[in-house]
Amino acid sequence: MSSSGPTPSSNPQVKALNCPGCGAALTLRSFSQAVTVVCDSCHSILDAQDPRLKILQKFQVETSEDPPLIPLGNRGTIRGAQYEVIGFQRRTIRVDGMPYSWHEYLLFNPFKGFRYLTEYNGHWNDASVLRAIPVSSPGANTLNYLGETYRLFQTANAETGYVLGEFPWQVRVGETAEVSDYISPPRVISSEKTDQEITWSMGEYLAGRDVWKAFKLAGNPPQAVGVYENQPSPLIGHVKAVWKLCAAFLLALVVLIIGFYATARNEQVFSQSYSFNTNGKTEASFVTDVFELKGRTSDVEIDTQAGVNNSWIYLNYALINEDTGHAYDFGREVSYYSGYDSDGSWTEGSQKDSVTIPSVPPGRYYLRVEPESEYYRGTIYYSIALRRDVPQFSFFGIAALALLIPAGFITWKFMNFEHLRWAESDYSNSAGSDDNQNAGSAAGIAGGIGTVAGLIGDALDIADE
Amino acid sequence: MRNAFFIYGLTILSALAWAEYRGWSLNRVDEVKNVPRSVRDNPGSYRSVYGYYHHYTGGK
Numbered sequence: 450m451s452s453s454g455p456t457p458s459s460n461p462q463v464k465a466l467n468c469p470g471c472g473a474a475l476t477l478r479s480f481s482q483a484v485t486v487v488c489d490s491c492h493s494i495l496d497a498q499d500p501r502l503k504i505l506q507k508f509q510v511e512t513s514e515d516p517p518l519i520p521l522g523n524r525g526t527i528r529g530a531q532y533e534v535i536g537f538q539r540r541t542i543r544v545d546g547m548p549y550s551w552h553e554y555l556l557f558n559p560f561k562g563f564r565y566l567t568e569y570n571g572h573w574n575d576a577s578v579l580r581a582i583p584v585s586s587p588g589a590n591t592l593n594y595l596g597e598t599y600r601l602f603q604t605a606n607a608e609t610g611y612v613l614g615e616f617p618w619q620v621r622v623g624e625t626a627e628v629s630d631y632i633s634p635p636r637v638i639s640s641e642k643t644d645q646e647i648t649w650s651m652g653e654y655l656a657g658r659d660v661w662k663a664f665k666l667a668g669n670p671p672q673a674v675g676v677y678e679n680q681p682s683p684l685i686g687h688v689k690a691v692w693k694l695c696a697a698f699l700l701a702l703v704v705l706i707i708g709f710y711a712t713a714r715n716e717q718v719f720s721q722s723y724s725f726n727t728n729g730k731t732e733a734s735f736v737t738d739v740f741e742l743k744g745r746t747s748d749v750e751i752d753t754q755a756g757v758n759n760s761w762i763y764l765n766y767a768l769i770n771e772d773t774g775h776a777y778d779f780g781r782e783v784s785y786y787s788g789y790d791s792d793g794s795w796t797e798g799s800q801k802d803s804v805t806i807p808s809v810p811p812g813r814y815y816l817r818v819e820p821e822s823e824y825y826r827g828t829i830y831y832s833i834a835l836r837r838d839v840p841q842f843s844f845f846g847i848a849a850l851a852l853l854i855p856a857g858f859i860t861w862k863f864m865n866f867e868h869l870r871w872a873e874s875d876y877s878n879s880a881g882s883d884d885n886q887n888a889g890s891a892a893g894i895a896g897g898i899g900t901v902a903g904l905i906g907d908a909l910d911i912a913d914e
Numbered sequence: 915m916r917n918a919f920f921i922y923g924l925t926i927l928s929a930l931a932w933a934e935y936r937g938w939s940l941n942r943v944d945e946v947k948n949v950p951r952s953v954r955d956n957p958g959s960y961r962s963v964y965g966y967y968h969h970y971t972g973g974k
Contacts (some may be wrong), residue, residue, distance in 0.1 A: 684915075687916065690915070690916040690919075691919050695923070698926070705934075732958040734958050736957045745935075746936060747936070747937030748938070748939050767960060767962060774950065775946075776947075777944075778943060778945070779941075779944065804941055805939040805941050807937055807939035808939075809937065817960055817962075819962060841939060844930050844934060845930065848927065848929075851926045852923055855919065
């Protein structure tokens with residue numbers, strides 16, 4: 450709704466006539482361009498080209514018939530030009546016996562000609578007749594128009610159920626046309642095929658609030674229900690941008706991993722082997738020699754290796770700062786079991802254990818160790834080793850997940866939108882087999898088709914368009 | 915959305931770098947203050963928080 454253009458006079462110029470059927474006053478807004486005009490009182494379709502306004506058809510109107518949301522005669526600015534609503538019709542298709550109706554508003558500007566506003570379940574399209582014929586791809590349900598590919602979404606027979614106002618063609622209630630919609634959101638190309646002709650038109654999705662603003666209508670437009678065939682995804686353009694950023698961050702993450710592994714001290718500060726006599730009655734606890742933890746505050750990794758076999762050893766550890774008396778108290782169990790049963794051989798546990806003590810300030814430390822085990826299991830040999838400033842790979846994994854999850858969620862939301870769109874299509878099943886697999890692949894998700902990488906790739910393709 | 919994700923990603927990487935720099939760990943340990951120096955001479959006088967742990971003694 451941009452660019453300027455000529456506008457009709459601000460004073461409506463209409464031609465006053467009377468219906469030959471009921472005598473009600475008629476209004477002609479498109480002058481000689483009107484071919485048929487409908488009497489709103491007796492629902493007669495009249496020949497506007499005939500000076501006597503010959504009655505061409507009379508039709509019944511159901512009491513439940515919806516009046517136009519934009520009253521006839523209203524003027525609004527579309528693409529910089531002022532148009533007047535001169536005609537209104539309801540058209541219906543039937544899918545599996547279920548009727549689906551939409552409304553078409555015929556707009557007229559004496560300098561620009563005709564264009565249409567269509568409305569279905571709160572979704573609007575601004576449509577106009579195409580000057581050139583789109584090129585169809587042989588063997589594929591696609592069209593090409595001005596370098597853009599449009600995918601066949603739906604084909605159905607549309608029946609005109611209600612008309613109001615005037616039309617530049619011989620309109621009739623009950624007339625049918627085969628309507629095919631080809632989409633490339635936010636645009637749609639529609640073909641209307643009758644026995645006499647094929648008409649091509651292009652529509653572009655409009656938000657209801659933009660229509661209300663253009664026609665300065667009071668209140669709010671009807672809430673849009675569901676996802677419409679050419680409704681642009683709110684995430685269009687975001688998916689690829691987010692994945693690009695995500696890739697950049699993952700690359701930065703790899704650089705950080707390399708950097709931290711290259712610069713970490715990863716220094717062994719203590720290593721000693723011990724034995725624990727489970728038969729002993731004396732105090733089992735002991736302290737190690739003092740060792741120094743250098744550098745900045747960082748972690749300490751304590752590795753325990755024990756010669757346990759179908760047994761366990763539990764070690765109560767306390768890493769104590771000799772100067773401050775500050776202790777890090779923790780316990781570790783090392784247990785290993787193995788055997789053989791009807792399922793074959795099995796093992797459980799491990800003879801090794803590793804634990805990381807977080808954020809230990811530098812200083813002189815010693816370990817207080819108190820081993821425990823079952824009584825009378827003989828002597829258990831074990832060793833303890835401490836390393837200072839060891840990079841924690843788990844954080845890198847968490848960071849990678851934290852980056853991937855939102856990107857994946859946005860992609861899922863995007864694909865879910867496409868799935869909802871194509872769920873309404875007659876051609877969603879074949880969508881994935883065509884060359885241009887964009888939205889069709891999203892529909893394929895429901896069937897569990899394709900790999901995650903493929904789906905993400907497809908989503909990026911769609912998001913790029 | 916792009917800007918939001920950019921800020922989010924920067925926050926994640928900054929948090930990661932800080933966590934690595936400060937030596938954070940997913941393990942939890944109890945901290946005890948003012949352990950007496952006498953523990954070095956008499957290790958049995960220190961009572962670990964994790965004493966009397968109920969040990970698994972089974973296997974498959």
